[in-house]
Amino acid sequence: MRRVLATTAIVIIGGAGALAGCGDSTPAATTGSPPAATETAAGTTATSSTGQLDAATYVSDAFATLREQPYTSTRVTDQELDASALPAEIRDQAQKQAEEAGGTITSTTRYESPKRIEITQEIGGRTQQIILYDGAAYVSADGTTWVEATGAAGEAFSQASSLARINPAVLFTDITADGSGTVDGKSAQKFTAGINTAAAGDAVASVTGGLGDLGAGLGEALKIEEGSAVLMVDDAVGAISEMQVSMQIAFDLGAIAAASGEDAGDASGMALRITSTSTETITDFGGDITIQKPDATATVSTITELGEFLR
Numbered sequence: 001m002r003r004v005l006a007t008t009a010i011v012i013i014g015g016a017g018a019l020a021g022c023g024d025s026t027p028a029a030t031t032g033s034p035p036a037a038t039e040t041a042a043g044t045t046a047t048s049s050t051g052q053l054d055a056a057t058y059v060s061d062a063f064a065t066l067r068e069q070p071y072t073s074t075r076v077t078d079q080e081l082d083a084s085a086l087p088a089e090i091r092d093q094a095q096k097q098a099e100e101a102g103g104t105i106t107s108t109t110r111y112e113s114p115k116r117i118e119i120t121q122e123i124g125g126r127t128q129q130i131i132l133y134d135g136a137a138y139v140s141a142d143g144t145t146w147v148e149a150t151g152a153a154g155e156a157f158s159q160a161s162s163l164a165r166i167n168p169a170v171l172f173t174d175i176t177a178d179g180s181g182t183v184d185g186k187s188a189q190k191f192t193a194g195i196n197t198a199a200a201g202d203a204v205a206s207v208t209g210g211l212g213d214l215g216a217g218l219g220e221a222l223k224i225e226e227g228s229a230v231l232m233v234d235d236a237v238g239a240i241s242e243m244q245v246s247m248q249i250a251f252d253l254g255a256i257a258a259a260s261g262e263d264a265g266d267a268s269g270m271a272l273r274i275t276s277t278s279t280e281t282i283t284d285f286g287g288d289i290t291i292q293k294p295d296a297t298a299t300v301s302t303i304t305e306l307g308e309f310l311r
């Protein structure tokens with residue numbers, strides 16, 4: 001059961017990560033020519049066609065601009081496990097499960113609108129797809145056979161898709177202008193930021209809460225300890241063009257055991273730490289992207305059914 005839940009959680013949380021850049025919000029600044037950042041002594045302001053903006057507003061506007069048009073993005077996430085502080089038998093088991101989950105996750109998102117999004121994830125040698133279409137969620141383990149997630153399974157995806165209604169800028173803190181660079185040969189303004197660990201943790205907990213009691217326990221056990229980001233804003237269109245995010249994540253093994261009704265034993269009070277580093281690059285901004293509604297052959301209404309389908 002825990003392996004089924006883990007498989008499902010990886011897919012849903014991975015989809016939530018992709019959705020975090022796909023929300024529906026209103027730009028804070030007026031529309032017009034894209035802004036051009038300029039550094040100040042403090043490095044925290046930028047200049048737009050309407051005057052000076054602080055860096056946080058500049059980045060918030062760039063996320064809002066991104067979501068106004070269709071686009072494709074590719075996100076590659078590398079995860080490094082640190083189980084060195086755990087007893088040998090627990091360390092070996094954790095290492096094995098991490099290898100099964102896959103150290104690198106590649107996610108491709110095709111975004112037509114906030115209500116029509118396709119996410120393809122490659123995890124541990126497996127490919128899984130999610131399509132959100134006008135409020136419904138569809139899942140495939142091979143790109144051919146699709147099921148519609150209803151009931152508790154659908155609610156889990158509904159929780160994940162709720163991230164698409166926030167501006168991702170709230171997940172960052174101390175946003176600072178840091179010069180310029182290029183993304184795929186195109187000039188862009190560079191911003192550095194810290195991770196708002198409380199907001200990011202709340203976002204994860206809201207998603208795992210849709211996985212039932214054990215999922216809620218997983219959310220409580222997971223703590224984002226620290227993180228940093230580099231955000232690039234395309235000069236030509238004023239939209240986010242690349243995000244590099246690094247986070248240190250701790251899993252409280254005692255809390256996970258308690259949530260699953262097991263004795264934590266020697267793992268009580270111990271944490272498994274994972275360093276997650278991801279780079280997401282935006283392409284085909286403003287392109288012609290049309291998401292097709294899948295022809296579902298069945299429905300899955302529970303987390304167990306969804307996990308079994310994805311295995």
